[in-house]
Amino acid sequence: MENIKLFISSVEITNFRTFKKKQIIRFTEGINILVGPNNIGKTTIISAIRLIFDKNKFGLDINDFSKTETKEELKNSSPKITVTVNLQKSNKEGSDSDDLLAIRNWLTDIDNPYKAKITMQFQLPTKYEKAYLDAVKDLDNTDSVWLELEDEFLPKYQRKYFVGESAQPLMDNSLSRFNCQYLPAIRDAEKSMNSGNKYLLNKLLNFFIDYDLKSNEELKKSDIEEKMQKRHKDFQGLAVNLLKNLSPRFKEGKKEMLKYLSQTGATFDGEEPEFNSALNDHDILKEFSLVVKNGESNVPINLNGLGYNNLIYISLVLAELQQSRSNSYFGDNSSIFPFLLIEEPEAHLHPDMQYDFLKFLRNNIKDGTTSETAKQVIITTHSPNITAAASLDDLIVLSKYKSDIKIGYPGKVFNENPKDKKFVERFLDVTRSNLFFTNQIIFIEGLAEQMLIPQFMKANTSGIQNNRISIVNLSGRYFTPFLRMFDTRNNPNTAIYKQVSCLTDLDPIKGDNNISWPPIFQGKPDSINKNIDNIKSLNSSNIAVFSQNEDSGYQPNEGWTFEYQLFMDNTDPQKLIFLDSTIMKYCGAWKKINDVDIKNTSIARISNTFDNNVSKKINDKLKSNLGIDDLSEMTDQKLIKQYLGTMFLNSIKDKGLYAQELSEEISSGKSITVPKYIKECFKWMADKNGL
Structure with missing residues (x-):
């Protein structure tokens, strides 16, 4: 398998869900993690990419428009949704003629690194535009216009694709060379692995059977095909013997099972049902199912935990991305760009598993240089565990600021x-x-x-x-x-x-x-x-x-x-004192201070009450600063409060433990004055909220 040369460098979204104005989101090779508050647009970005690349494309309805147009805008022209994906060749890779040939019509720049783009527009065909304008010109409000659009014109909307610098209509099958795998936030991993005739597990089994031959680079292609044909033939021989053993056991039962055929008319014109007696290896593969081996026992996958099933499913998806790139297996239908979109991978995963999962993705992709699976992974998450495990370069942060959605790239600011x-x-x-x-x-x-x-x-x-x-x-x-x-x-x-x-x-x-x-x-x-x-x-x-x-x-x-400021800003600071020897020193002195009339006392009285090394140091420094020998006449209220604040700070044995105790007291109803500078902070935050 060749190394993958392309990656999505940016996505431009206009008038789709969260984004009214054109919004450009830039990506890097490897892992990209979209983070931000709820309803900020993370899923909108994932959905925009899916509109172009996901083979299981979802339909668009009236609620997929941003619906922020004014009445005048809606009466001037019919609304449309536009999504443009820009691609670029990896700087770490050499040229690749196969890649260039597959997207030759997409190119916007042929220099190294070459660039390409594709645009999807969901719009009303031109021939219906006049009818739309006539229908809405006399409507009074935007709700009426949207209702008219939904009832009469939305069924006529079409999804069109344009490529290259000149925005030519997409006329070839180049889009099929991109393998986009989407894992939604709420997924039924068991069902996804095992439902339908072409379920994921069966597709992988059919690809990876005889992988020892398919991946053997020392053998010629003709030798590989010859050996595989022999294995098919050998299995068919075994199957014939197996069916010969089973057929006699159905001889009488078959007559009983099919005796009503002539009565119901099922044998009309000489036709009658018969059991298929041919069996090949691919028929057997359809019956395979996953189990979890635990010692000597096998646990069915449906009894496994949701988190582990999701990890198993994701690992199979990555294997499918790997097999989709096989040129020998798919020929010109092989993927030139397989990538993965994952919403909220933390669903059902323990925090440690979230960390391991992100580490696995990073090791698997390795910035696209030696990846066997996805070139690029784009993730949405609400998990701090995942963002903590990510590098700043992985993160794309969405935020709302002054009514606009802003995109931040924290790794780039440094x-x-x-x-x-x-x-x-x-x-x-x-x-x-x-x-x-x-x-x-x-x-x-x-x-x-x-x-x-x-x-x-x-x-x-x-x-x-x-x-x-x-x-x-x-x-x-x-x-x-x-x-x-x-x-x-x-x-x-x-x-x-x-x-x-x-x-x-x-x-x-x-x-x-x-x-x-x-x-x-x-x-x-x-x-x-x-x-x-x-x-x-x-x-x-x-x-x-x-x-x-x-x-x-x-x-x-x-x-x-x-x-200190907490003490100084409270009108009755003594209430902050907990006379508990485990968190406060000088408890005996503080009990006496609580009985002192602060307004009618002196610095000397305060100092004598504490009578310890800290108070003595304060005394000596005050005498030196004030140029006096006796503090008994010093009754300045500001100095007394500063003295007590200084002693309060020095009385706290453990700031964390004290804060915990005070927090519990406040939670239980203790009245407290918030320090002025913290009030100013709160006021600034409240004034700025919503900006």
Whole structure:
């Protein structure tokens, strides 16, 4: 079998289902995975390709039009659906005259790599156009026009195919040289394998019988045919003996079975039924069925699990793609381009099996260089397991942005930053891969935010909890590599169009030792979270950053960490304290603090209540900064609250465990004030929803 030279480089879709305006979807050799929210157009793309290549073409009806035309547009001309598929020779392959000959009329460019295209149009023939325009000219609304079209003119619509640069009508059988196998999302694998006289298993058995001869490159063709004829003849000899053994057993029974023939008129004009006593090897193959061998027992395929049956079926489909390419078997009818369309392969598959399945497809195709089966596989999925196992180059991300459907190619945005690409691919696990399927994204720094932000969203009154938002924990400040995938200003043709916000702590840094500086110490820090400026410098309208800075209503040098700000933004911060020694330190001191009238106390009283190394360090630093020796007269409410916030942060033994406890409390009804910068984030996301 020759290596396959062609692949689908792009598909152009106009006025078909989800796509009103012409939408171009670009593909690569090998595996392509279409991802995105529900009803975004993934199945529309698969169906558009099937309209041209699937031998089991489906019919088109009124609902296959995008139906977004205005009344004026519908009265100017009858609507039509257009799908164009562009093909290209693989850059990894040499020239191939057989391929070129088969699609010579499709060519748009004969240079290396050569290019070709085919267009399908579903339209009303020209001779009926005037009748259509007369019928709809006085109708009042679009619904009336569509109803008239469906009743009177849709039956007259025709599907036409045009090829090449000059869009000449397709007049030969070149389309039959493309083998498109389609696996729907909900499939009956058992039925597909075993129904009908030409079912998949039987087709494969007839091809792969005597495969040791058919695939033997050392034998001449005449020698192969001679040996196969001998095997056929030998089997027929065995079959004759078998039938000779069976025939006597039917001698009397046959008379009884057929005794009513003359009475019913079945023996009219000397004709009468007879049992066929000839049997060849292909007749026997029709009776073969698959079983699953388990030790000494064989389990019928219908008793096998749905997931395993789907994998078996897919493996047989790939085998069929392989045999369809055999020039010695099919001659000029062999496939020059077999490819596979799979919708939601995760159906019935355990997550581990989803990963193994994708790995198998990738190893099988190997970018088309040595593939024995499909040149190209196009998959739709809702599974984060599959996207997590895929490379960024495999992914094609569909999203809705400002009422338009946008196509993103995350692997292509890193052309200038290959290190960031590798970093993101390593970082994308099942939970983070969910970002490809939602409308909006909030990137956060850590586990505490991951547990508490969803609770804050429920407590928020903006309705943001209904916006299908993915909260992605980056486990640090690795915003920029991820944001490249969504940077629509710098990568307008490849970026993923989604609204993305970043929540990051201010974390001011003081001095040369890179220590985060508490706001209570007042001194101007040397640096404040450079990530904020880096994100802002992207200047992309769909990306925003929120922190405890002036943009979110904080005073200069007021913000610090997430937990600190949670304490500072709550009007009664003591309610955040859980007096549980497993999650909080200084429980005894906090019990006493709860009894203190904060408005009528001093820094010294607060410090003496805690009386530990942390409070003493704060005392010493405050005395130095303020130039005083005694804090007993220091009653500034802002400083006292900052003191308590600093002690609160230092009291938390485990931020994740504390966040979990607080999350459960909020879920159970605890009232809490959402920090201002997080409220600003929610407001921005709510305002941008639907854009």
